[in-house]
Amino acid sequence: xxxxxxxxxxxxxxxxxxxxxxxxxxxxxxxxxxxxxxxxxxxxxxxxxxxxxxxxxxxxxxxxxxxxxxxxxxxxxxxxxxxxxxxxxxxxxxxxxxxxxxxxxxxxxxxxxxxxxxxxxxxxxxxxxxxxxxxxxxxxxxxxxxxxxxxxxxxxxxxxxxxxxxxxxxxxxxxxxxxxxxxxxxxxxxxxxxxxxxxxxxxxx
Numbered sequence: 048x049x050x051x052x053x054x055x056x057x058x059x060x061x062x063x064x065x066x067x068x069x070x071x072x073x074x075x076x077x078x079x080x081x082x083x084x085x086x087x088x089x090x091x092x093x094x095x096x097x098x099x100x101x102x103x104x105x106x107x108x109x110x111x112x113x114x115x116x117x118x119x120x121x122x123x124x125x126x127x128x129x130x131x132x133x134x135x136x137x138x139x140x141x142x143x144x145x146x147x148x149x150x151x152x153x154x155x156x157x158x159x160x161x162x163x164x165x166x167x168x169x170x171x172x173x174x175x176x177x178x179x180x181x182x183x184x185x186x187x188x189x190x191x192x193x194x195x196x197x198x199x200x201x202x203x204x205x206x207x208x209x210x211x212x213x214x215x216x217x218x219x220x221x222x223x224x225x226x227x228x229x230x231x232x233x234x235x236x237x238x239x240x241x242x243x244x245x246x247x248x249x250x251x252x
Contacts (some may be wrong), residue, residue: 049076051080052064052106053097057218062211062248068123077105124204139203146203147207150211152187153191157184163176192230
C-alpha cells in the first residue's frame with residue numbers, strides 16, 4: 048500500500064529515508080509530495096500533517112503521520128523481510144544508532160551554518176555562531192573517520208546516515224575540504240556512494 052512522503056531532493060534527511068526505501072525494496076510504495084520549506088515560515092499544508100512543519104514526514108494508513116527521519120527509517124525497516132538496517136539488539140545495534148546520531152548531529156550543525164550564510168541578512172550574521180557550529184560539525188566528521196574503519200560489508204542505518212551526510216556536505220560545500228585528513232571516511236564513502244540506492248537519490252536543485 049502506498050505511503051505519502053513529504054519530500055525535497057536537496058534534504059539529506061529526506062535522502063536517508065529514500066536510501067532506506069531503496070535498500071529495503073520499498074521505493075515504489077512512496078508517493079512523494081514536493082515541498083521546499085524554510086525555517087522562517089511554516090508551510091500550511093505540511094503543518095496539517097506535521098505540527099513541526101519539517102520534512103521528511105510520512106503519511107501512513109495504519110499509524111497516521113510519522114516524523115522525523117530516524118523514526119521513518121526504522122518504520123520502513125520494520126516492513127520488509129530482508130536483512131535489517133537497524134540491528135535488533137546487542138552491540139551492533141548501539142554502534143549503528145551511535146553513528147546515526149553522530150551523522151545527524153554533523154548535519155544539524157552544518158544546516159545551521161548553511162542557513163546562517165544563505166537566509167539570514169548579511170548584516171545580521173553572527174560569525175562566532177558560524178565558527179562554533181562548524182567546529183562541532185568538523186569534530187563530528189573526525190569521529191566518523193574513526194567509525195569508518197569499522198564499517199563492514201553489510202550496511203546499517205549508521206552507514207546510510209554517514210553517506211547522506213557526506214553527500215549533502217559536498218553538494219552544499221558547507222565545510223570546505225572534507226577529505227584531506229579523513230582517509231578512512233573518504234575511502235569508505237567513495238565505495239558507498241556507488242550503491243544503486245545512493246545513485247538514485249543524489250541531491251539536485
